[in-house]
Amino acid sequence: MLSIDLNSPAFLRTPYPFYAELRNAAPLHRLMPGAWLTTRYEDADRILRDPRFGKDFLAGVARRYGAGAVKEPAFQMVNRFMLLMNPPEHTRLRALVGKAFSVKQAPELRRLAQRETDRLIDEFIDHGCADLVRMFAYPLPVRIICALLDIPPEDGLPYLEDAQALVKVFELSPIGPSDIDAANRAAQAFERHFRNICDERRKNPGHDLISLLLQAEEGEDRLSRDEIVANVALLFLAGHETTANMIGNALLTLFRHPEQLALLRTNLSLLPRAVNECLRYETSVHIAARVAMQDVTIGTVTIKRGETVYINLAAANRDPAVFEQPERFLIERPEQTQKPLSFGGGMHYCLGARLARIELETALAGLLRRLPELQLEGVDDPPWKPTITIRGLDRLPAYWQTERSRADPRSEQPH
Numbered sequence: 001m002l003s004i005d006l007n008s009p010a011f012l013r014t015p016y017p018f019y020a021e022l023r024n025a026a027p028l029h030r031l032m033p034g035a036w037l038t039t040r041y042e043d044a045d046r047i048l049r050d051p052r053f054g055k056d057f058l059a060g061v062a063r064r065y066g067a068g069a070v071k072e073p074a075f076q077m078v079n080r081f082m083l084l085m086n087p088p089e090h091t092r093l094r095a096l097v098g099k100a101f102s103v104k105q106a107p108e109l110r111r112l113a114q115r116e117t118d119r120l121i122d123e124f125i126d127h128g129c130a131d132l133v134r135m136f137a138y139p140l141p142v143r144i145i146c147a148l149l150d151i152p153p154e155d156g157l158p159y160l161e162d163a164q165a166l167v168k169v170f171e172l173s174p175i176g177p178s179d180i181d182a183a184n185r186a187a188q189a190f191e192r193h194f195r196n197i198c199d200e201r202r203k204n205p206g207h208d209l210i211s212l213l214l215q216a217e218e219g220e221d222r223l224s225r226d227e228i229v230a231n232v233a234l235l236f237l238a239g240h241e242t243t244a245n246m247i248g249n250a251l252l253t254l255f256r257h258p259e260q261l262a263l264l265r266t267n268l269s270l271l272p273r274a275v276n277e278c279l280r281y282e283t284s285v286h287i288a289a290r291v292a293m294q295d296v297t298i299g300t301v302t303i304k305r306g307e308t309v310y311i312n313l314a315a316a317n318r319d320p321a322v323f324e325q326p327e328r329f330l331i332e333r334p335e336q337t338q339k340p341l342s343f344g345g346g347m348h349y350c351l352g353a354r355l356a357r358i359e360l361e362t363a364l365a366g367l368l369r370r371l372p373e374l375q376l377e378g379v380d381d382p383p384w385k386p387t388i389t390i391r392g393l394d395r396l397p398a399y400w401q402t403e404r405s406r407a408d409p410r411s412e413q414p415h
Contacts, residue, residue, distance in 0.1 A: 041319035058075065074186065120135070191230075194229050214228060249283070376398050
């Protein structure tokens with residue numbers, strides 16, 4: 001069994017030394033009966049791409065919480081998410097939704113990201129200070145996914161707390177009864193809200209992602225109403241939660257490495273490479289899960305059919321067998337064949353990866369261009385959320401000079 005306490009303050013503050021210890025010790029670690037953890041890049045990449053591994057979310061729920069837990073509303077809704085489906089359902093839905101994130105759509109996605117980035121910065125630039133998690137990192141991807149779903153941003157923002165409650169069902173460590181209750185309430189709130197939107201969109205279809213999903217009802221393999229509602233909720237959830245955390249993580253990482261930040265400030269053409277390195281070094285998604293569809297042997301360990309492997313993407317991204325000097329943050333890191341696994345791999349490679357990169361590049365560029373004197377507070381010991389699967393900050397206080405303070409140096413700069 002795993003000897004490391006994954007809920008300790010030391011682990012939550014800085015998990016990477018613990019990941020290195022696990023990586024060095026063995027390719028696979030038993031978490032509990034029927035569940036394993038892998039941390040090495042080669043094994044993680046293989047499992048993500050191996051068709052002998054698939055998805056069985058409710059089996060993992062039953063293993064961790066008991067058979068009766070699979071009936072909880074939160075687990076039931078999440079089990080209908082596209083990212084937890086196997087072929088052929090997954091194949092058909094992914095092809096449908098993928099049209100909205102295609103290469104052809106990239107210019108429009110970039111224009112949308114730029115527009116919302118500028119609007120948000122306009123709202124707080126004259127204040128001289130802001131919590132960039134609350135006022136920027138979270139509302140930005142929410143506004144963008146709301147635009148893609150063709151719903152008003154004010155309809156999406158109230159559901160941020162629900163989204164954070166629901167995403168906890170993906171946690172590696174079992175969550176408590178109060179968290180399950182909160183996730184259930186969130187799932188029910190999402191269901192009511194998006195069911196009403198779907199009913200309206202069925203009567204008045206458009207060219208948005210919701211209308212595309214509703215079109216999947218056509219043909220012999222029809223989606224149920226619950227599946228449609230669940231996957232609209234997924235698009236909202238996945239469209240902002242991981243990206244919001246990644247924006248905060250990227251900002252913190254850059255300001256923790258002032259020489260790299262200075263390099264980027266003087267040459268913003270390095271942004272795509274900087275984003276790649278941020279995704280490798282401090283990704284927001286640490287854990288992905290796969291279930292063995294048949295017995296699979298990895299090294300000296302046989303993973304039995306029905307057993308779950310939790311893939312530590314963040315540990316794989318710092319594997320010295322693949323990445324030279326993996327503990328160093330280098331935005332000019334040489335490109336190589338093996339890519340960071342931040343967006344997963346195989347058939348379940350993140351559908352919104354292109355949009356996430358666009359959002360990250362646009363967000364960082366917007367802040368660095370418009371707030372050239374931006375400074376962050378508390379970078380040495382920031383307040384991380386107490387979660388493992390999704391790593392992100394609770395808050396990110398920042399300050400800068402305003403036009404008024406530049407004109408009158410005697411004016412106090414709020415911190």
